[in-house]
Amino acid sequence: PGRVGGRPMPPVTVIDMREELQEGNRSMFSRRLHAALGERLERGEQSVLLLNRRGHSTFVMCRSCGYTAGCPHCDISLTYHQKTRMLRCHYCGHAEPSPTVCPSCESEHIRFFGTGTQRVEEELAKLFPGIRVIRMDVDTTTEKGSHEKWLKLFGERQADVLLGTQMVAKGLDFPYVTLVGVIAADSSLHLPDFRAAEKTFQLLTQVAGRAGRHHLEGEVVVQSYTPDHYSVRTAQRHDFEAFAAEELKHRRFMGYPPFCRLVLVTLSHEQLPLLAATGEQFAEALREQAERAGVLAPLESARERALEILGPVASPIPRLKDRYRFQCMIKYRGGVDVAALLRAALAPFTEGSQGKVLFSIDVDPQVIM
Incomplete structure (x- = not known):
């Protein structure tokens, strides 16, 4: 299958984030993605950034005793939301104020770890002053009509970057989107689910298709800590047949669908x-x-x-x-x-x-x- 209008699929660059760290880059953005975002801003083109994790920080921990803020009703850590300064459970809806001291040892060394869409939005504003970002995740699209409102604004070029979870990965067709960046390609790869590789390949393939859909050429930058995994490598080549062959080999060996x-x-x-x-x-x-x-x-x-x-x-x-x-x-x-x-x-x-x-x-x- 080909693209509408016979357009070529955009080239995909996979960045090994381990090497970025070894070379002194502690930012959530690789040097290539940072430069590519700057280029699009200069040319007046648009970008789509995918991070399949909402909130600001994925967990809150005390560096003195190791206490981690967890939901009292679920066995899951609470996610920090910067705008409301609240910790929230994304499963049952429990919310509580973010602590200023550790509830366990009363230390003030409370730190926020992990990266969510809110934190990416905050970092973009620091790196590119004046950048216009539309964030689309469950937190920003709860009101009726909000989904359509944000997409309409982006389509009218009222924003430079569309940042979101998997809801920005498919079905979008904007002529001035020439860059797609995947912040953490591994976020779904290590889940305890036999379909984890398939879902990762699916998401990467879908979001890559948002770039260069019209007269302007597109580019995709995928950041990963496991860049040699076959789901990432085959998505880089847009090679479904190679992915399917490798995945079916694993499924047959482990005894999972379609073999049962x-x-x-x-x-x-x-x-x-x-x-x-x-x-x-x-x-x-x-x-x-x-x-x-x-x-x-x-x-x-x-x-x-x-x-x-x-x-x-x-x-x-x-x-x-x-x-x-x-x-x-x-x-x-x-x-x-x-x-x-x-x-x-x-x-x-x-x-x-x-x-x-x-x-x-x-x-x-x-x-x-």
């Missing part, structure tokens, strides 16, 4: 001991049902129909909104009636006190968090 199907069963409850016990009982009941049906077998076995159960284990985010979370992953292939097996295994848990445990079943899950 998945069902994710997530259990949640306010009491951890009850949840853990129920998880074990459910997994055992499901194994018994699968064995009775003659399908319980490792996927690498020679059987035409095979089903294996992973877990129960704590979910990647083990507590959300005051509920602890465990999960079981079911992997299967062939004509296995998984729905019938699940119905039979779940039957004992719909009565009595164990019925308070919430079961969530996701067939062919897109998110495994």
Whole structure:
């Protein structure tokens, strides 16, 4: 497939941020991206910057004792938002004022770590005085019509830079956008999800397509701490076939779709001991049902129909909104009636006190968090 009008895809430069640091550059912008932004400002052209992480700093820590501000309702760190000077949980919505002293040891050495879109906006204003930036993330697009308002302003060239999360990565067509910068290509690469490489390749490919769509030539600068990963390298070459071949090799070896199907069963409850016990009982009941049906077998076995159960284990985010979370992953292939097996295994848990445990079943899950 080609671009509309036969336009060539823009060249992509991958910057190794480890080398930038070794050579004394401690900025969030590589020297190449900094220079490219300056060039666009001089020529009156526009840029799109992608950072798939909102907020100002991704966590707040005390440098004296190591205390990290966490959500009291979820097992996740709080994100600092500069405009309101609040710490927020992006899962349950909990908010609290940013501390001036450590709640644990009362030290004043509170520091903000990590980079979010607000911090990038702040840094742009320092490096390029007078630069006009439109920031698009969940925090700036909550009001009705705000999404369209920001894009209209950018389309009318009322801003030099469109900075945002993944919502700026696809579907945008602006003739004067000649530079796309990806601040941290690795942000989605190391998530505990077998699709992490695919999602990274997808995002990089989509956002690269925003540059040079009309009469002006485009350029893409991708910053990464893992520049040799195949998802980054194949995205640099716009080579879907090479990415698919490598990714399918990994999926086949690890036994993941499209070489099998998945069902994710997530259990949640306010009491951890009850949840853990129920998880074990459910997994055992499901194994018994699968064995009775003659399908319980490792996927690498020679059987035409095979089903294996992973877990129960704590979910990647083990507590959300005051509920602890465990999960079981079911992997299967062939004509296995998984729905019938699940119905039979779940039957004992719909009565009595164990019925308070919430079961969530996701067939062919897109998110495994």
